[in-house]
Amino acid sequence: MSVPRPLPAGFVEALLEQGVSHVSTDPVELAAVAVDRSGIVPEGPPGVLVRAAGVDDVQSALWLASEFEVPVVPRGGGSGVAGAAVAGPGSLVLDLSGLNRILEVDPVDQIAVVEPGVITAHLEAAAGRVGLRYAPDPASAAISTIGGNVATNAGGLRCVKYGVTRDAVLGLDVVLADGTLISTGRQTLKGVAGLDLTGLFVGSEGTLGVVVGATLRLRPLPLETLTVAAAYPDVESAARACAAVAAARREPSMLELLDARTLGVVDAVQGTSYAERGGALVIAQADGASAGSEIAAIAEVLGKEATWIEQGLDDASSARLVEARRLALPSIETLGSVLIEDICVPRSRLAEAFRRVAEIGDRHGVRIYSFAHAGDGNLHPLIGYEPGPVPDAVVAAGDDLFALALELGGTVSGEHGIGLLKREWLHREIGPEALSVHQSIKTALDPLGILNPGKGY
Structure with a gap:
């Protein structure tokens, strides 16, 4: 076990002298920002918290962290489940949730310019007021931030x-490890x-730089969204049906699958x-001008x-059919602690994966x-256990x-990231040659290794 290291002498004082906003060593505040939703517990609380009020705070904090060689853990809403925001002793937690302005929503160019602390659902609402939407739709939209996404x-x-977040990001403002601000895209x-x-x-999970701004692609709100839900004798037949939707060249905007144990808890x-x-239950949606014909073909x-099988004929009935999927995780969480896993396999092997x-x-x-997000082969196996330390069996x-995902030709993370939880499995997935390339890029951008050390690769 590593020995927790203290903050270097004079570091907190340097932050204060530099005029960095809200520098805190309060134990209550530090404990609150030491963890995310992964269940991973650090060896002790971090050394200091900076709640950034502007880009200048981020630049100053990173410049000083580089000078004093202090590890920095960037943080948004703390909704991650892979341990990327877990912060241990001797580290600086850089809280970006206060950078929460929507700077621009342009209905002609269909873009939004936002700060990293903007809540995903708030951006969705702002875009909706001009007939647009932010297409990525994480389940944590009500609490997750754009920076975390x-x-x-x-x-x-x-x-x-x-597509995923990357498909909606046109450009970024990023502060590098030494405090330099760059713009990309x-x-x-x-x-x-x-x-x-x-x-x-x-x-990159904050390992290469700290995002302080993003230019995002928006899309028109669909004229219509329709839903169909279908039940099956077992999860394998449901997975085969989802694969058949892809084979039929249909284009759902949502295709979700829930197993019997999940349905039982929701009930x-x-x-x-x-x-x-x-x-098992499958829920599909189609949207846009051709939603009616598309959902009819998917239902067939x-x-x-x-x-x-039941088809939603309007917004109200469609929302009711999607209810089971949206209630799945909150229902399971009422029973105790949950290790939320995230693997992705080829759609053709989805039935085998569930089995x-x-x-x-x-x-x-x-x-x-x-x-699962069955349309792209992304499974979420949630392992339930009694509150307390994660049992060895879990x-x-x-x-x-994770081993199953790789065996089936998939990946150990479809959308939750690597963090602390999956680092060794990422090494197995990408192999030593690709890992060396990752590490070379990390060294080039963060030569002292202060940005979110131990996370990702």
Whole structure:
């Protein structure tokens, strides 16, 4: 076990002398910013907290951290589940949630310029007032920040049609490890000048630089969104139906799958009756001018093996059909602690993945609740356990889930990032040669290794 190191003498005083906003060593504040939703507990609280009020604060904090060689853990809403925002002794937590202005929403160019602390749902609402929307739709939209979404390359329910965060980011303002501010990308939809530095920083989890601004692509609100839900005897037949939607060249804007254990919990907690309809549930949406014909075609494919099927004819009925998916995680969380996993496999192997996830749960004697963004093969096996330290059986089951993803030709993270939780598994996935390239880029941008050390690669 590593020995926690204290902050260097004079560092806190230097922050104060530099005029950095809200510098705190209060134990209560430090404890509150030491963890995220991963369940990972650091060896002790961080050394100091800076709640940035402007870009100048970020630059000054990073310049001083570089001078004193203090590790820096950037933080937004703390909603991450891979441990990227976990901060241990001797570190500076750089809280960016106060940089929360929506600077511009342009209905002609269909872009938004925002600070990193903007809550995802707030941007969605602002865009909606001019007939647009921010297409990425993470489940944590009500609490997650744009900066955190950029850091993890977050996904969501609409990714099957609109892509992940990277597909919506046109440009970034980034403060490097030594305090230098750079701008990447552009405000145009096209542009190939220079290397894709924007894409490099998206998904880097604060290990290469700290995002202080983002130019984001917006899309028109669809004229119509329609839904179909279908139940199946078991999760494998439901997964086959989802694969058949892709094989039929249909284009859903959402395609979700929930297993029997998840449906049972939703029913028990919410008083619904989804599990009575079958052993698995698929929910699909189509949007846009052709939503009616598209959802009818999707319903025809889904209905071939379904035990029950219902099509939403308007916004109200469509929202009701999506209810089970949105209630899944909050319902499971009422039963105790949850290790929220995130793997992605080829769509053609989705049925096999669900079957073998269930076998992993049985082998380790743990409860696994599985649901998926089935349209892109992204599974979320949630391992439930009693409140307290994560049991060894849960850790072992998680390791087997990552091994399964790689065996099936997939990845250990579809949208949640790597953080502390999956670092060793990332090494196995990308191999030593690619890992060396990662580390060379890290060294070039952060030669002292102060930016979110130990996270990612």
